[in-house]
Amino acid sequence: MLRPKNEDEKPKQSMFAQFARIFGISMTMLYIAMGIFIMFASEKLSLDIPNSMRYGLGGILILYGIVRFVRVYNSTRSNRNRYED
Secondary structure, rough: OOOOOOOOOOOOHHHHHHHHHHHHHHHHHHHHHHHHHHHOOOOOOOOOHHHHHHHHHEEEEEEHHHHHHHHHHHHHHHHHHHHHH
């Protein structure tokens, strides 16, 4: 038997959706941290990477981390809007 839907009652997200959101956020932080590490910490580790390549690769990783964050944020927001309707 169907029961009336309460206004305060929101459907719960599945375990997979929660895991995907947490995984996406953690990968975002990892990419940004790797970019910062490559840009600044490789001097102290004396890696033989030219400066232009270090800053280019670090910048690409940081930009990719930002793009991933925007995608995770938009998908989370669109899922919330779908459940509110």
